[in-house]
Amino acid sequence: MTDMAASPSPVHLRPGVVTAVVLAIFALLFLAGIGFGSTWIPLETVAQVLLGGGEKTSRLVVLQLRLPRVAAAAIAGGAIAFAGYLLQRITRNELASPGVLGVVDGAALGVVLFMAIFSNDTNSLVVSVAWQPLAAALGAIAAVSLVFILSGRQASSAIRLLLFGIAVAAACKALTTIFMLVGPVYQAAQAARWLAGAVNTINATEIQLMLAVLIPTGIVAAIAARHLPPADLDDTSSRSIGLNLPLYRVFIFFLAALLTAGAVAFAGGVSFIGLMAPHLARLLVGRARLAGILTSILLGAIILIGADLLIRVAFAPLEVPAGTVTAVIGAPYFLYLLMRKDNTNG
Amino acid sequence: MDDMLASRIEVKNLTLSYGQDVILDALSLPIPSGRITVLAGPNGCGKSTLLRAIRRLHAPQSGQVLLDALDISRLTGKELGRRIGLLAQSPTAPQDMSVEELVRLGRYPHQAMLQPWSPRDDAAVAAAMAGTGVEPLRHRRIGSLSGGQLQRAWIAMVLAQETDIICLDEPVNHLDMAHQLECLELVSRLNKDQGRTIVLVLHDLNLAARYADQLVFVSGGKIRDSGPVEAMMRSELIAEVFNIGARIITDPVHQRPMCIPFRRQ
Numbered sequence: 001m002t003d004m005a006a007s008p009s010p011v012h013l014r015p016g017v018v019t020a021v022v023l024a025i026f027a028l029l030f031l032a033g034i035g036f037g038s039t040w041i042p043l044e045t046v047a048q049v050l051l052g053g054g055e056k057t058s059r060l061v062v063l064q065l066r067l068p069r070v071a072a073a074a075i076a077g078g079a080i081a082f083a084g085y086l087l088q089r090i091t092r093n094e095l096a097s098p099g100v101l102g103v104v105d106g107a108a109l110g111v112v113l114f115m116a117i118f119s120n121d122t123n124s125l126v127v128s129v130a131w132q133p134l135a136a137a138l139g140a141i142a143a144v145s146l147v148f149i150l151s152g153r154q155a156s157s158a159i160r161l162l163l164f165g166i167a168v169a170a171a172c173k174a175l176t177t178i179f180m181l182v183g184p185v186y187q188a189a190q191a192a193r194w195l196a197g198a199v200n201t202i203n204a205t206e207i208q209l210m211l212a213v214l215i216p217t218g219i220v221a222a223i224a225a226r227h228l229p230p231a232d233l234d235d236t237s238s239r240s241i242g243l244n245l246p247l248y249r250v251f252i253f254f255l256a257a258l259l260t261a262g263a264v265a266f267a268g269g270v271s272f273i274g275l276m277a278p279h280l281a282r283l284l285v286g287r288a289r290l291a292g293i294l295t296s297i298l299l300g301a302i303i304l305i306g307a308d309l310l311i312r313v314a315f316a317p318l319e320v321p322a323g324t325v326t327a328v329i330g331a332p333y334f335l336y337l338l339m340r341k342d343n344t345n346g
Numbered sequence: 347m348d349d350m351l352a353s354r355i356e357v358k359n360l361t362l363s364y365g366q367d368v369i370l371d372a373l374s375l376p377i378p379s380g381r382i383t384v385l386a387g388p389n390g391c392g393k394s395t396l397l398r399a400i401r402r403l404h405a406p407q408s409g410q411v412l413l414d415a416l417d418i419s420r421l422t423g424k425e426l427g428r429r430i431g432l433l434a435q436s437p438t439a440p441q442d443m444s445v446e447e448l449v450r451l452g453r454y455p456h457q458a459m460l461q462p463w464s465p466r467d468d469a470a471v472a473a474a475m476a477g478t479g480v481e482p483l484r485h486r487r488i489g490s491l492s493g494g495q496l497q498r499a500w501i502a503m504v505l506a507q508e509t510d511i512i513c514l515d516e517p518v519n520h521l522d523m524a525h526q527l528e529c530l531e532l533v534s535r536l537n538k539d540q541g542r543t544i545v546l547v548l549h550d551l552n553l554a555a556r557y558a559d560q561l562v563f564v565s566g567g568k569i570r571d572s573g574p575v576e577a578m579m580r581s582e583l584i585a586e587v588f589n590i591g592a593r594i595i596t597d598p599v600h601q602r603p604m605c606i607p608f609r610r611q
Contacts, residue, residue, distance in 0.1 A: 092440060230454045232443060236434035239403055241507065242427030242455035287442060 015291030018284045022298045026074075026305075033070035033305045034062055036312060041066075064204075072202040072210070073308045073322065074301040076267030077277070079214050081300020083259040084274030085281065085293055086221060089228050090252045091161060094282070095337055097275035098260040101165035102143040104271065105172035106257075107264040110139020112176045112191050116183050129206070133213050136265035140257040143168050148250065195269045199308055200319055206266045213262035221255045224248075228289055270307075270323040272330020273300050279337065303329075354379040354543065355400060355430075355511060360409035362395050369395050371567045372409065377560075379510070382537050382544040384554040387564035388588055393547050394435065396564065397513050400545060401432040413511075427455025431509040435516050437500050441489030445480055445499045446471070448488060452506025474505035478532060494525035501532060511543045512536065518553065526550075530557050551588075555579055556602050563587045579603035585610070 031043045034050075041058060048054045049062040080098055087096040098104050114135035118127045150164045176195070180188040230243040231252075238245040260274065277300035278292070285291040307325035357375040361368060369392040377383050377400075385393040398404040400411055402418050410417045413429060421429070431452075439448055452474060453467045475481045478498040483491065491499060497517060504512060514533065518526040534557050537544050548554040554561060554575075561578040563570040565587045571578060584592040590607045597604040 226459070229447070230451050232440050233451065234434060234436075234438040236398075236403060236432070237437045237439075237503075239423070240401055240427065240430075240432040240434065241451060241503075242422075242424035244423055287440070287447070 015285035015288035015295075019291045019294050019298070022284075022295050022302070026298045026302050029302055029305050029309070030070060030074060033073070033309050034066040036309060037061075037066055068202050068204050068207055069199050069308065070305055072199040072207055072267060073304040075207065075210055075214060076199065076263035076270060077273050077300040077302070077304030078297040079210075079218070079259045079263035079300070080270065080274040081277035081281075081296045081303075082218065082221065082293065083256040083263075084300070085278035085296040086225070086228075086252050086256045086259075087274070088278050088282075089292075090231055090249055092232065093159075093162065094279050095162060095275070095334075096165075097272070097278075098256060098264075099271050099274055100162060100169070101253075102147050102168035102172060103140045103257050103260040104264055104269050104274075105169040105176065106143020106146075107136040107140040107261045108195055108269050109172040109176045109179075110135040110137070110142070110261075111265060112179045112183075112195075113139070115191055116179050119183075130209055133209055133262055133265035137213070137258060137261035139172075140261035140264070141254065143172055144253050144257045148253070195323075199267050199270075199304070199322055202266055210262055210266055213265075214259065217255060217258045217262060221252075221259065222293070224251060224255060225289060225293060267304070268321065268323055270304055271327045272334060273303050273326055275337075276326075276330055276333050277303060279333075354414055355545075356412045356415075357396070357400065358410045358412055360396075360399060360411065361407045362392065362399050362404060363407045364395075368407070368567060370564070373569055375562060375569055375572060377543065377545060379543045380537070380541045381559040382534070382546065382557055383560040383562060384546045384548050384558035385562045385564060386548060386551060386554050386587075387570075391564045392567065393562075393564045394515050397432070397515050397545060397547050401430050401513055402426055403432070424455040427507060427509075429509055430511045430513060431504040431507045432513040433500055433504050433515060433517060435519065439488050441487065443488045444484065445486050445488065445491070445502075446475070446484040448499055449474055449480070449484075449502045449506050452503040455507060470506050470508050474502040477505055477536070478502040493521055494528060497521060497525065497529055498532070501529070505536070509542075511545070513545045515547050516549060517546065518548070518550070526553065533557070551584070551605050551607075552597070555604060556597070556600055576603060579605060581605075 031046045034046045035041045035043050041062065045054060045058055046062055049059050054062070083103070084097045087098065087101060088094055111132060114132055115125075118125055118131070120126050147161065147164045147168050150168070151160045180191050183191070227243055227248055230238050230241055231245055231248055233241075235245050264270070278296040280299055281292050281295035285295050303326060304322060307329075308322040310325055311320045311322060355377040357373055357377070360370065360373045362370040373396070385396060387393050395404055399406055402411070410419070412418070413421070418426060449471050450467075453463075453470060456467060457463070475484060478501050480495070480499050480502050483495060483499065488496065488499070501517070517533070518529050521529060530553060533544055533546070536542050546558070558575050560572065561575050562572040563578065563583065570587050571583055579594050581592045581594050584590070584594075584605055588607070589610075591610040593606045593608070594603050595606060596602070
């Protein structure tokens with residue numbers, strides 16, 4: 001329609017090469033994220049420890065103290081980016097993301113409600129924290145279902161879906177604020193930090209829980225992604241070649257909600273990664289599906305590790321939530337996408 | 347002559363509705379195989395809905411569409427995708443999708459998880475692109491094509507499905523006269539050279555009369571009449587279906603019946 005849509009993609013590189021370069025950057029940043037701290041640990045020592053070697057003290061510092069934070073950032077960033085990739089592709093709209101469609105705020109509401117309901121007078125949880133991702137997932141799925149119910153028959157219209165998503169996200173945010181205000185002060189502070197998105201307090205058990213949710217969901221999503229190319233067509237055309245697009249779309253939304261919830265349950269509301277990472281990946285590798293998914297995941301991980309690292313370098317000893325940095329980069333990016341003439345790829 | 351051909355698709359007592367509103371009531375229509383059937387009628391008469399129902403894109407309120415005497419509601423989506431192709435009225439694909447990528451999607455109903463892309467799929471895609479003349483455009487992006495090129499690319503996608511039956515919903519809408527002819531000549535060749543059964547929705551009655559074997563007039567929720575073109579191009583029938591005055595002459599170029607419409611006094 002517009003010149004922009006008709007011009008070839010700005011970068012002409014083989015998708016495989018791009019993905020390999022992004023993978024290398026990810027690996028370096030991952031090691032640097034672990035190496036950086038009160039004392040610098042050389043990257044080769046970090047690599048040595050991660051491969052099972054190294055001396056006792058560096059093993060302790062790397063594995064017990066530094067790794068969980070960086071690993072959590074990588075996992076959460078990657079999962080949200082994957083969810084964003086799925087949403088942008090299935091809605092054929094580059095503005096779609098877990099944040100815009102209410103998934104992140106729904107998950108946040110789930111977690112805040114969970115904290116409010118299952119805390120005792122001394123502000124400690126009366127049930128295992130292992131239930132927190134379930135609360136986030138329920139919140140995320142409830143929000144996304146609400147978006148679907150509200151848009152009804154118009155759910156296949158990407159614009160309607162986005163409008164209802166934004167409305168539901170706003171409602172969830174308002175409810176979250178109300179529950180924080182009526183809850184105990186300590187709990188509100190805890191929730192506020194979590195909402196802003198922080199990976200610094202995550203421990204190994206929580207990472208295991210994240211992986212327990214995200215690995216199976218990720219595998220199912222990777223298999224389901226096989227049908228994304230026919231889903232690029234309009235409803236009638238995709239159905240006439242044998243894909244039940246309305247049903248498939250709901251399934252993809254459900255998977256994206258689960259991926260987001262699994263990440264957000266512990267990492268908090270790290271915003272805009274689900275918008276930026278898949279969009280950048282599309283600019284880099286174009287329509288290639290496998291390379292697009294891998295590049296999105298790696299870029300999501302890179303952005304969150306990078307944001308967390310930046311905080312430690314720039315604001316130490318203050319612990320600013322990583323979500324603040326992603327929002328500071330992401331919000332202008334979102335505006336840029338909004339202001340572009342051609343903001344859909346359909 | 348038409349009666350001697352076995353109908354592979356047959357519409358039987360089909361009632362179609364949108365919610366409470368019945369669009370088409372208890373229709374029965376055999377569709378001759380290896381022929382071009384055109385559905386015609388005034389706007390909103392339900393001809394597109396009928397076409398969609400033939401490909402099970404619109405669920406009937408009652409009645410059946412039979413494909414080789416089997417109710418199509420018993421087939422899976424992919425089975426139907428291998429038997430009946432359909433080109434939607436205004437199909438859309440991402441602007442940066444390449445023509446070849448679009449045509450390859452026509453092979454989707456032939457694919458399965460443990461059945462990767464095969465030489466047969468390549469052959470079908472190559473044949474579809476050659477047959478529609480989009481071979482030279484294979485690396486072009488959808489967004490960079492002209493209206494006529496785009497329509498040929500979509501027809502190639504439907505051809506790659508290798509279905510015996512092809513439905514096209516107003517395929518010449520939004521095309522200029524040259525591209526309308528190009529598109530219908532292509533459809534006609536698919537029928538004459540490859541024996542495919544074609545079901546078309548067309549607005550232009552004269553184009554319909556030129557290319558159709560069988561003409562079906564739909565109006566007022568019913569099939570008003572159907573049969574060979576020569577028998578259907580009657581002024582009083584057309585006057586009644588379209589609510590206009592009509593005079594039928596013989597097209598001096600193609601020797602086919604042609605309708606001159608005029609306002610009724």
